Amino acid sequence: MTDFASQGRIHINNMVNLHGAKNHQSVYTAFSRGVSLQGAIILQGFDDKHLTGEITGDLRQEFRELKLLDEITCLRYEGKCSTGITRSELIHSFRIWKDENYVTKTMHKI
Template sequence: AYYTALSRSATAAGTVILQGFDVKKITGRASGALRQEFRDLELLDEISKLHYESKLHKSVVGDRRNALIHAY
């Protein structure tokens, strides 16, 4: 929620924060689960790009994201 709210502003100078918040939420490390999610999304993005360009090997198939990533 913090990221969504802060990403709406064009500049830091144009951002007004009306109430306090936990600074660790936006400056701390991402959890392991979140980092894994980002890795999976990067792989799925690459798979989608290759599929769109008709460069994805025919053996890369799957009806779920984990199966697709594993096949890749």
């Protein structure tokens, strides 16, 4: 089953065809439809770069921003951080307040 065909379904024996997988998200989608890894049956060979390669720059940036938003949320809850309406406003004002190159404790340095 391809990642597209597997959407919305759960299988005990999950036959996956990773040969045409475009990226790690396709691989994740195909495997996530199985109940367990023991029930996964890979039908043919595939490019392992989707499992061992690096993530895209856009996805890396998304994770960085989510870490910042997590910290902003905690600080706002404690009343220690200014408010903002949109995601980009919050991140922008936070970076001005802290530092443009600020890295949270749980974030990897660039």
